Amino acid sequence: MSKMVTLTIDGIEVKAPEGSTVLEAAKLANIKIPTLCYLKGINEIGACRICVVDVGVKNLQASCVYPVAEGMKVITNSPKVREARRVTLELILSNHDRKCLTCVRSENCELQRLAKDLQVDDIRFEGKKNDYNIDDFSDSVVRDPNKCILCRRCTSVCKNIQTVSAIETNERGFDTIVASPFNISLKDTPCVNCGQCINVCPVGALREKDNIDKVWEAIADPDLHVVVQTAPAVRVAIGEEFGLPIGTRCTGKMVAALKRLGFDKVFDTDTAADLTIMEEGTELIERIKNGGKLPLITSCSPGWIKFIEHNYPDLLDNLSTCKSPQIMFGAILKTYYAEKMGIDPAKIFVVSVMPCTAKKFEVKRPELSATGYPDVDVSITTREAARMIKEAGIDFNSLPDENFDDPMGDASGAGVIFGATGGVMEAALRTVVDILTGKDNDDIEYKAVRGLDGIKVAEVKAGDLTLRAAVAHGLGNARKIMDQIRSGEADYHFVEIMACPGGCVNGGGQPIQPAAVRNEIDICAERAKAIYTEDENIQIRKSHKNERIMKLYEEFLEKPGSHKAHELLHTHYEERENYPEECCGNI
Amino acid sequence: MGCKCENNCADQKVQELIEIIDKHKGKKGALIPVLHDAQNLYGYLPLQVQKIISERMNIPLAEIYGVVTFYTQFSLNQKGKYQIRVCLGTACYVKGSGKIYEELKKELKLSGDGTTEDGLFSLESCRCIGACGLAPVIMINDDVYGELVPADVPDIIKKYRDRK
Numbered sequence: 001m002s003k004m005v006t007l008t009i010d011g012i013e014v015k016a017p018e019g020s021t022v023l024e025a026a027k028l029a030n031i032k033i034p035t036l037c038y039l040k041g042i043n044e045i046g047a048c049r050i051c052v053v054d055v056g057v058k059n060l061q062a063s064c065v066y067p068v069a070e071g072m073k074v075i076t077n078s079p080k081v082r083e084a085r086r087v088t089l090e091l092i093l094s095n096h097d098r099k100c101l102t103c104v105r106s107e108n109c110e111l112q113r114l115a116k117d118l119q120v121d122d123i124r125f126e127g128k129k130n131d132y133n134i135d136d137f138s139d140s141v142v143r144d145p146n147k148c149i150l151c152r153r154c155t156s157v158c159k160n161i162q163t164v165s166a167i168e169t170n171e172r173g174f175d176t177i178v179a180s181p182f183n184i185s186l187k188d189t190p191c192v193n194c195g196q197c198i199n200v201c202p203v204g205a206l207r208e209k210d211n212i213d214k215v216w217e218a219i220a221d222p223d224l225h226v227v228v229q230t231a232p233a234v235r236v237a238i239g240e241e242f243g244l245p246i247g248t249r250c251t252g253k254m255v256a257a258l259k260r261l262g263f264d265k266v267f268d269t270d271t272a273a274d275l276t277i278m279e280e281g282t283e284l285i286e287r288i289k290n291g292g293k294l295p296l297i298t299s300c301s302p303g304w305i306k307f308i309e310h311n312y313p314d315l316l317d318n319l320s321t322c323k324s325p326q327i328m329f330g331a332i333l334k335t336y337y338a339e340k341m342g343i344d345p346a347k348i349f350v351v352s353v354m355p356c357t358a359k360k361f362e363v364k365r366p367e368l369s370a371t372g373y374p375d376v377d378v379s380i381t382t383r384e385a386a387r388m389i390k391e392a393g394i395d396f397n398s399l400p401d402e403n404f405d406d407p408m409g410d411a412s413g414a415g416v417i418f419g420a421t422g423g424v425m426e427a428a429l430r431t432v433v434d435i436l437t438g439k440d441n442d443d444i445e446y447k448a449v450r451g452l453d454g455i456k457v458a459e460v461k462a463g464d465l466t467l468r469a470a471v472a473h474g475l476g477n478a479r480k481i482m483d484q485i486r487s488g489e490a491d492y493h494f495v496e497i498m499a500c501p502g503g504c505v506n507g508g509g510q511p512i513q514p515a516a517v518r519n520e521i522d523i524c525a526e527r528a529k530a531i532y533t534e535d536e537n538i539q540i541r542k543s544h545k546n547e548r549i550m551k552l553y554e555e556f557l558e559k560p561g562s563h564k565a566h567e568l569l570h571t572h573y574e575e576r577e578n579y580p581e582e583c584c585g586n587i
Numbered sequence: 588m589g590c591k592c593e594n595n596c597a598d599q600k601v602q603e604l605i606e607i608i609d610k611h612k613g614k615k616g617a618l619i620p621v622l623h624d625a626q627n628l629y630g631y632l633p634l635q636v637q638k639i640i641s642e643r644m645n646i647p648l649a650e651i652y653g654v655v656t657f658y659t660q661f662s663l664n665q666k667g668k669y670q671i672r673v674c675l676g677t678a679c680y681v682k683g684s685g686k687i688y689e690e691l692k693k694e695l696k697l698s699g700d701g702t703t704e705d706g707l708f709s710l711e712s713c714r715c716i717g718a719c720g721l722a723p724v725i726m727i728n729d730d731v732y733g734e735l736v737p738a739d740v741p742d743i744i745k746k747y748r749d750r751k
């Protein structure tokens with residue numbers, strides 16, 4: 001137990017652990033201090049000064065970084081404090097592109113909220129305003145510096161959590177701007193498109209590249225057969241966009257809503273996750289048996305793929321050659337499904353609803369077009385899907401539950417857990433252990449690989465073999481494991497890596513929860529709980545027991561790892577330069 | 588004018604840059620002295636120089652660029668023989684230094700801060716240079732010109748062009 005100190009806040013006596021901040025102590029006394037830049041665990045740098053309080057010294061102090069002390073007397077609410085906060089906020093607003101009516105974050109904006117809470121009714125300082133270009137060249141992330149309030153949450157997450165550092169705070173004073181070096185577009189930086197910066201941004205300065213128009217256009221085109229697939233993490237989060245509690249499972253309502261939007265078929269990406277397990281599991285067993293490159297590292301997370309291409313090109317051979325589930329699904333839809341339904345693949349338009357912004361970049365990779373057409377045509381985020389549902393005037397919460405369509409709508413519980421960190425590993429173990437032991441094992445919940453520890457390690461017995469497995473989520477953790485692999489310190493058989501902290505449930509395309517919520521609730525844990533409940537409620541919980549998948553092999557792919565499977569379901573990777581090499585003529 | 592990368596002189600400079608980096612590498616706070624010496628070597632810190640520093644010191648380019656643009660002692664642009672600084676500080680701005688800046692851009696065929704193709708002039712906007720009484724003010728190397736109107740600009744530039 002750490003030592004406790006006693007202080008008074010607004011006349012209330014509070015005991016708080018030594019080393020905690022005034023802000024944390026105030027929370028213990030149920031006193032709410034407004035904050036703006038602060039985001040627990042990610043950004044605790046005292047940049048904005050909205051949270052100032054009177055601690056009895058000459059100047060007001062930022063409570064989110066000011067430590068408590070024995071006998072301290074804090075005043076959080078006095079005319080002086082209120083005026084200081086208001087002036088700070090008005091200064092921020094005076095250089096802010098206040099276009100709330102057309103801003104994607106309106107009604108979910110921490111700045112807008114604060115202006116309301118602090119009763120800003122006039123902005124007294126109308127001075128010079130910055131006028132920057134919007135960077136929308138990236139396939140995934142759009143940056144609008146005119147709305148940036150320089151809180152630095154995005155640079156913290158990009159640098160400290162993801163260890164990418166594609167954006168930084170540049171220049172100084174009035175010219176200060178968050179951007180990539182030399183104002184290069186994000187598109188040409190080592191940015192991995194994970195969208196974690198979007199999820200922490202309090203305002204509309206970062207958002208996904210919106211593809212909604214393309215989807216509406218396709219739906220309206222009578223010549224196109226428009227198919228949508230939804231990733232596992234979407235169903236446990238989309239409800240938040242309609243005011244439902246975090247962790248509400250909305251599979252049936254989500255399917256019903258998508259059908260009402262006018263998609264011809266609504267399929268489940270989880271089915272393709274089962275397919276991925278068949279291919280990747282086979283690949284693992286083969287590499288172990290034939291002395292192939294180990295550890296085998298998962299390849300489902302496109303943010304992770306771009307990261308390894310930039311940072312560990314020497315280890316690309318360790319990656320599984322499997323395409324990600326959404327892409328596998330696209331390839332199957334434009335071949336097997338097209339044949340079965342008698343539809344020209346050119347006329348099939350595949351949309352994916354993903355918790356992820358990196359998938360937008362992934363679908364544009366030229367190598368991911370098994371039929372000569374892109375495997376997936378357009379990828380939209382959970383947020384965009386929710387916006388479409390709202391635009392169509394669908395009352396989400398009162399929809400009846402509906403089922404995914406045949407013939408590609410069935411998935412096992414193994415496919416569902418892909419959405420949480422450790423899920424791909426657990427799904428693979430359920431299948432690989434069965435194959436290696438030749439038995440139908442009942443022990444299928446691998447709890448050691450669940451949960452939110454940054455790196456999880458497990459040893460699993462499969463007959464004579466002890467499988468050594470490791471799981472990392474968040475690219476900072478991935479970097480640690482990769483360094484161990486590179487130096488030869490680690491000797492795992494199988495490694496799962498997801499780019500986003502917590503896995504896809506916390507992907508860069510998921511509903512955005514403000515700091516006020518994130519400081520209190522672990523959204524990853526809540527959404528993951530819903531995923532595991534979903535798994536428990538499905539009868540078939542192993543990928544190789546999914547009859548739909550077995551039939552797919554029988555009728556079309558022959559067997560896992562077959563020539564045809566390789567043509568359609570596998571891919572390759574290449575080294576990427578960190579910043580494009582222009583002519584070096586200026587040196 | 589800069590050299591092409593195939594030329595030996597460029598290679599030689601890169602070699603010197605690498606030596607600079609290796610001399611400081613590993614020490615605490617090594618980045619600032621490296622940037623300093625690199626700027627002395629090249630006269631400015633373009634993308635390629637920062638990239639080499641980034642790769643060799645294992646510091647992300649974004650971080651280096653953030654430092655370079657934070658400190659006014661570092662420059663991203665090659666300096667011309669005649670360095671023009673236009674004050675855009677409050678006093679000068681109010682008295683129309685923005686228009687002077689525009690006129691200079693036109694005269695030098697630049698789209699903003701930068702260096703002319705012949706390397707003769709570099710243009711840079713800056714904060715108050717402490718001569719507010721003369722606003723609007725520009726400086727060319729050590730010469731100060733005050734109380735300017737845009738029409739003065741062509742003659743001033745001509746003076747330096749003729750000097751060569």
Ligand code: SF4
Nearest residue numbers: 099100103109203204
């Ligand atoms: S970022 Fe917030 S305050 Fe700014 S325009 Fe958008 S909604 Fe309004």
Ligand code: SF4
Nearest residue numbers: 158191192194195197
């Ligand atoms: S998308 Fe990810 S990698 Fe790119 S800038 Fe944002 S946080 Fe950094």
Ligand code: SF4
Nearest residue numbers: 148149151152154201
């Ligand atoms: S882009 Fe958003 S998160 Fe980043 S500094 Fe600006 S306001 Fe903060």
Ligand code: FES
Nearest residue numbers: 036046048049064
């Ligand atoms: S300084 Fe405390 S919230 Fe920004």
Ligand code: FES
Nearest residue numbers: 674676679715718
């Ligand atoms: S504002 Fe220009 S010299 Fe002071």
